Amino acid sequence: TSGAVVTADMVDDVARKHFPPCMRNLYERLKRDRHLKHFGRLQLGLFLKGIGLPLDEAIIFWRKMYGATMSDDKFNKEYKYNIRHSYGQEGKRANYPPKSCQQILTTNQPGTQDSHGCPFRHFSPENLQNFLISTYPQIDRSSPEMRDIMDSVKTAHYHVACTRVFEVTHGLKKGEGLSKDGESVVHPNKYADRSRELERE
Ligand code: SF4
Known part of the structure; x- marks a missing residue:
């Protein structure tokens, strides 16, 4: 792996230059719709973890992407847990690998x-x-x-x-x-x- 940390602000640039087609498609859809369904969030989220987006930056990234379509309250209650979960910080604390x-x-x-x-x-x-x-x-x-x-x-x-x-x-x-x-x-x-x-x- 590349080892370098990717921040939320860097994702857009990294997406344009380096994402494979499946992830580029998910990212563009997320940008356009301010929304992704469950398996899309999972596929993109685990991939982003794999390229070096740390948990705190992942929370910033997803909050920013959902934008005004979602209240802070809803984000914190329903989405933050799932992001933390995919980083092994909730539930059975499994470290889920990015999908092949x-x-x-x-x-x-x-x-x-x-x-x-x-x-x-x-x-x-x-x-x-x-x-x-x-x-x-x-x-x-x-x-x-x-x-x-x-x-x-x-x-x-x-x-x-x-x-x-x-x-x-x-x-x-x-x-x-x-x-x-x-x-x-x-x-x-x-x-x-x-x-x-x-x-x-
Ligand atoms: Fe390419 Fe694999 Fe993504 Fe398909 S799933 S676009 S083959 S990287």
Whole structure:
């Protein structure tokens, strides 16, 4: 892991540069709606813990994101506990790890109103293309990269599609993967950690 602490104020910048598509989608939805459903909060919250957002900063972050849509009273009573819980500070004090791609792909399948899950697996092809185009300036609708991504999705190689996005958005050649030896994405936090490492290299 990168080891560096991320503060609430840094999340927006880190999201734009380093979040994998699933987390970028959750973050943009949270910004737009000032709300995420339970599994979305869990998926994004544990990921943020994994990139180095400490508990006190997580509370600041979520309070800020909900904004005026939620009273302090409601936040303190209903949401703070869950954030502290996911950091192992309440209940049975388990230290919940961030979810892997495998877990995100196969458990708690999202319904139409949900924003958790993996865009490559859970978006319609049309929504996936629109999401990729609006999120990544490096990806055009009719580009060879888009074709690679959609081909991988069609054959259910979601991690290959995600790795292709990583390559395209980090100026890497096809097949280089996360680490130039073709390593593919198996965990959202590895995607983010590797992205932050590349920025420092
Ligand atoms: Fe997230 Fe993994 Fe899907 Fe990439 S392959 S978007 S990291 S769940």
